[in-house]
Amino acid sequence: LCISEAFPSCRLSVLSEQFSPNTTGDVAAGMLIPHTYPGTPIHVQKQWFKETFTYLFAISNSAEASEAGIHLVSGWQVFKTPPKDEVPFWSDIVLGFRPMSAAELQKFPQHRSGQAFTTLKCDCPPYLLWLEKRLRANGVQVHTRKVADLWELHREYDVVVNCTGIGAHQLGGDPELLPVRGQVLKVHAPWVKHFIRDGDGSTYVYPGIDSVTLGGTREKGSWSLSPDPGTTKDIFDRCRSLEPSLQRAQDVRVKVGLRPSRSSVRLQREVLSRGGAKLLVVHSYGHGAGGFSVHRGTAKEATRLVGECIAALQGSSSRAKL
Ligand SMILES: Cc1cc2nc3c(=O)[nH]c(=O)nc-3n(C[C@H](O)[C@H](O)[C@H](O)COP(=O)(O)OP(=O)(O)OC[C@H]3O[C@@H](n4cnc5c(N)ncnc54)[C@H](O)[C@@H]3O)c2cc1C
Numbered sequence: 023l024c025i026s027e028a029f030p031s032c033r034l035s036v037l038s039e040q041f042s043p044n045t046t047g048d049v050a051a052g053m054l055i056p057h058t059y060p061g062t063p064i065h066v067q068k069q070w071f072k073e074t075f076t077y078l079f080a081i082s083n084s085a086e087a088s089e090a091g092i093h094l095v096s097g098w099q100v101f102k103t104p105p106k107d108e109v110p111f112w113s114d115i116v117l118g119f120r121p122m123s124a125a126e127l128q129k130f131p132q133h134r135s136g137q138a139f140t141t142l143k144c145d146c147p148p149y150l151l152w153l154e155k156r157l158r159a160n161g162v163q164v165h166t167r168k169v170a171d172l173w174e175l176h177r178e179y180d181v182v183v184n185c186t187g188i189g190a191h192q193l194g195g196d197p198e199l200l201p202v203r204g205q206v207l208k209v210h211a212p213w214v215k216h217f218i219r220d221g222d223g224s225t226y227v228y229p230g231i232d233s234v235t236l237g238g239t240r241e242k243g244s245w246s247l248s249p250d251p252g253t254t255k256d257i258f259d260r261c262r263s264l265e266p267s268l269q270r271a272q273d274v275r276v277k278v279g280l281r282p283s284r285s286s287v288r289l290q291r292e293v294l295s296r297g298g299a300k301l302l303v304v305h306s307y308g309h310g311a312g313g314f315s316v317h318r319g320t321a322k323e324a325t326r327l328v329g330e331c332i333a334a335l336q337g338s339s340s341r342a343k344l
Pocket residue numbers: 037038039040041045046047048049050051052053054055167168169170185186187188189190193203204205206237238278279280281282306307308309310311312313314315316
């Protein structure tokens with residue numbers, strides 16, 4: 023979408039093996055709470071988060087908010103052991119960040135400290151559908167297609183943006199990219215209005231517009247997309263210990279997704295060449311556990327790299343297919 027906005031005269035197509043509701047993004051809670059990428063400078067991560075927050079805050083404050091599934095949500099991140107970084111790098115981007123009061127902490131007898139703040143949440147299937155609708159409105163072609171090798175696209179396109187999530191493991195042969203399996207439950211509990219996240223990242227309760235996401239698990243290296251019934255019970259028990267009223271939750275649906283994990287998001291240009299022919303590629307994958315939190319910021323960087331590719335093509339003698 024960002025590319026179609028920046029380069030309206032380019033012919034753009036989205037090729038994807040799966041669309042909503044069958045992507046990793048559809049499993050996610052879609053909370054804007056950044057995860058740290060150890061291989062990326064903090065000021066860059068902060069910029070990505072800030073751009074994303076600003077973009078979604080404007081949507082949440084418009085008539086589009088309910089169709090786009092974007093809303094503000096307030097709550098708490100609680101700690102059994104106080105974190106090293108009491109004031110995280112994103113504290114001045116979310117709204118009203120402050121230490122929890124003693125009265126608030128009474129709700130969490132097993133926790134010693136906490137942070138209260140208001141952030142944004144993307145309700146994932148509606149948000150992905152809203153983005154797709156805007157893509158189509160910008161004249162972008164959308165096709166269901168599995169790409170076996172990026173090179174197969176070289177006759178049809180000048181520039182390929184590889185944003186295939188965990189699919190990039192096979193497509194780009196990137197050994198640094200690993201799945202981190204996550205199982206969550208989506209339940210009906212409309213009385214839950216505040217988010218709760220255990221600061222160690224193990225357990226969370228994230229209320230959305232139509233359902234509450236309960237999590238979670240982080241299983242490094244697991245490729246299994248099958249729900250595990252023992253894990254479902256464990257997640258439910260852990261979430262109930264944070265929010266006892268979940269005992270009455272109904273309509274439990276189990277979802278599993280593979281976080282595309284890497285030490286840093288791969289945002290990089292690459293030129294593939296075979297027998298004198300060339301294909302310009304922009305990689306944008308490896309968003310791990312925090313893809314929603316930084317998606318607009320990393321999309322803007324990918325768009326800048328596409329702009330460099332277009333400039334290179336315009337400077338070369340090859341006949342562009344733009
Ligand atoms: C349980 C769980 C909870 C999460 N919660 C949050 C959260 O609260 N906040 C947050 O910020 N992030 C969260 N995330 C992380 C977030 O979901 C990911 O970072 C994000 O979905 C990555 O987006 P993506 O578009 O790169 O990959 P995906 O969502 O996996 O999309 C990749 C697309 O590429 C397509 N594709 C792949 N290979 C090919 C191929 N060879 N040919 C054609 N198409 C292909 C796929 O079909 C898919 O459509 C969570 C993830 C999980 C699993």
